[in-house]
Amino acid sequence: MDHKSQINIDNLPSHVAIIMDGNGRWAKRHGKPRIFGHQNGVKAVRETTEAAAELGIEYLTLYAFSTENWNRPKLEVNALMSLLVETLRKEINTLMENNIRLKAIGDLSKLPSRTYQALLEGMAKTASNNRMTLNLALNYSARWEINNAVQLIAKDIEKNVLQAADLTEEIFNQYLTTKDIPDPELMIRTSGEYRISNFLLYQLAYSELYFTETLWPDFRKEHLYQAIIDFQSRERRFGKTSEQIASNKR
Numbered sequence: 001m002d003h004k005s006q007i008n009i010d011n012l013p014s015h016v017a018i019i020m021d022g023n024g025r026w027a028k029r030h031g032k033p034r035i036f037g038h039q040n041g042v043k044a045v046r047e048t049t050e051a052a053a054e055l056g057i058e059y060l061t062l063y064a065f066s067t068e069n070w071n072r073p074k075l076e077v078n079a080l081m082s083l084l085v086e087t088l089r090k091e092i093n094t095l096m097e098n099n100i101r102l103k104a105i106g107d108l109s110k111l112p113s114r115t116y117q118a119l120l121e122g123m124a125k126t127a128s129n130n131r132m133t134l135n136l137a138l139n140y141s142a143r144w145e146i147n148n149a150v151q152l153i154a155k156d157i158e159k160n161v162l163q164a165a166d167l168t169e170e171i172f173n174q175y176l177t178t179k180d181i182p183d184p185e186l187m188i189r190t191s192g193e194y195r196i197s198n199f200l201l202y203q204l205a206y207s208e209l210y211f212t213e214t215l216w217p218d219f220r221k222e223h224l225y226q227a228i229i230d231f232q233s234r235e236r237r238f239g240k241t242s243e244q245i246a247s248n249k250r
């Protein structure tokens with residue numbers, strides 16, 4: 001069935017964030033080493049990015065590597081970092097053709113220098129594209145991000161750039177890696193795991209969460225459409241009552 005036609009274009013999430021999970025299990029099911037799953041996850045990234053841009057979603061954040069992922073076998077980490085460089089280099093032209101800006105969040109300078117350089121090049125080249133922002137969470141964890149924000153704030157208070165009493169939520173937001181990006185309205189996790197795994201803990205405060213059993217390498221445009229249709233069927237109350245929401249709509 002064609003799900004795309006069921007999407008209400010006037011009620012799109014402006015920011016969708018995805019925990020791309022299940023590559024290893026996908027590979028295992030195919031009797032292959034884990035890295036085969038990561039390689040096949042690239043197609044899902046391509047499809048999802050394309051579908052999001054076509055719909056008119058403004059920001060797509062993909063959790064590609066967590067700070068905890070360094071604890072995986074060295075062989076897998078190295079292969080993932082090489083795959084990232086290779087994919088960034090290969091896909092930049094497609095991003096240019098589609099007017100998509102590349103951005104990244106995380107402790108980026110601690111990435112291997114080849115990966116970091118490829119990322120910087122990609123971001124610089126696509127910097128003035130404005131159809132959609134593809135935001136990669138790389139060497140990212142929310143606790144790192146919040147700790148980092150607090151450190152930056154402490155420094156600004158020491159330097160008298162900021163007064164502790166002036167620290168509002170709006171100003172706090174400016175110290176997060178997502179400072180120019182709205183909070184995700186929709187967060188998707190694939191592979192049937194029901195957890196956040198240190199992803200955007202602060203920004204997900206009021207996001208709608210969508211979990212699917214689909215393993216990331218199998219994720220296609222249709223799966224994104226289904227998640228958005230599900231999102232559109234929900235009532236987002238932000239602490240209010242259902243009656244208040246209904247009367248505002250009238």
Ligand code: IPE
Binds near residue numbers: 026191
């Ligand atoms: C997600 O797939 C990709 C990364 C975390 C880099 P996994 O590699 O976590 O796959 P599973 O969860 O082991 O199946």
Ligand code: IPE
Binds near residue numbers: 021064
């Ligand atoms: C979360 O997936 C990180 C990414 C998708 C990059 P993991 O597979 O690392 O999460 P846990 O450790 O199972 O929670």
Ligand code: MG
Binds near residue numbers: 021022023
């Ligand atoms: Mg996993």
